């Protein structure tokens with residue numbers, strides 16, 4: 001067996017310990033005589049899996065009691081519609097557009113009401129997070145929407161926007177559980193788990209209870225109504241059982257690592273190795289304004305497309321894979337999620353140094 005250093009933006013690297021445990025339990029989970037993939041989502045065994053997962057997540061994020069945790073399907077993209085369908089009582093919402101995912105969410109919301117773009121960083125190819133301290137928040141906005149970590153462009157909010165009392169909704173897909181969060185500052189926090197937490201096909205939404213009502217837009221399907229899933233503790237229909245099981249294991253792994261404070265420290269240390277090198281390199285250049293840099297996704301370029309392609313190819317041959325930038329922006333991107341060990345980032349920087357020398 002040989003494992004590579006996988007810098008994929010998602011689906012992405014998972015803790016080896018978790019994968020090994022899942023492999024060991026594949027044929028017989030905990031004496032049940034079957035795989036988690038084969039068992040009823042109504043069984044006692046699975047009930048314990050989902051309940052333990054939720055309890056551990058609550059513990060990690062210190063989720064207050066008046067927030068529900070929902071395990072949903074449909075990808076993060078489905079939330080682009082579910083959020084307006086469930087929250088747009090006045091049919092008005094404000095969006096801060098800091099990248100393609102925020103833009104897609106904003107565009108989707110336009111199907112349901114007036115979605116105002118109240119700030120954007122598109123003028124500089126989404127390379128920064130705009131100042132959100134005094135935005136023109138609409139008086140009748142049902143919520144303010146952000147994408148907290150922009151996977152493609154490698155930016156992250158360092159302070160949350162001043163929503164002037166409006167509900168904040170945040171897509172945390174690519175920074176979920178990478179550091180502590182103050183859940184009380186949000187109405188909804190949600191993320192596709194396939195970046196930092198688990199396998200694709202599962203979205204975790206943490207929603208303040210008073211936002212979960214029957215008062216949704218006319219025509220909202222049962223499956224797209226938060227209340228359906230909240231009332232059934234995420235078991236209205238068959239959930240992504242195996243995904244929940246793996247996420248549960250990742251939550252345990254995170255607790256073993258010391259929780260989210262410890263992860264933040266580790267992630268800062270890891271990202272610094274790469275950013276410090278980018279700041280000193282004559283060949284490679286980070287594309288994000290330093291104040292907005294993400295700890296999870298680090299885009300960089302040489303400024304020469306052919307050299308970029310050569311780098312990606314040679315890195316892959318050296319066991320450093322999935323470094324190609326998003327198809328819409330080019331260059332390179334190293335995603336260095338929780339499960340990427342510091343040794344992986346050090347190996348990448350060593351390789352970049354060697355490449356720089358050879359291609360000076």
Ligand SMILES: Cc1ncc(COP(=O)(O)O)c(C=O)c1O
Nearest residue numbers: 075076077101151171173174192
């Ligand atoms: C920040 C962010 N939001 C949303 C999405 C869309 O996720 P999904 O493919 O689960 O719909 C992605 C996917 O890469 C993402 O990075």
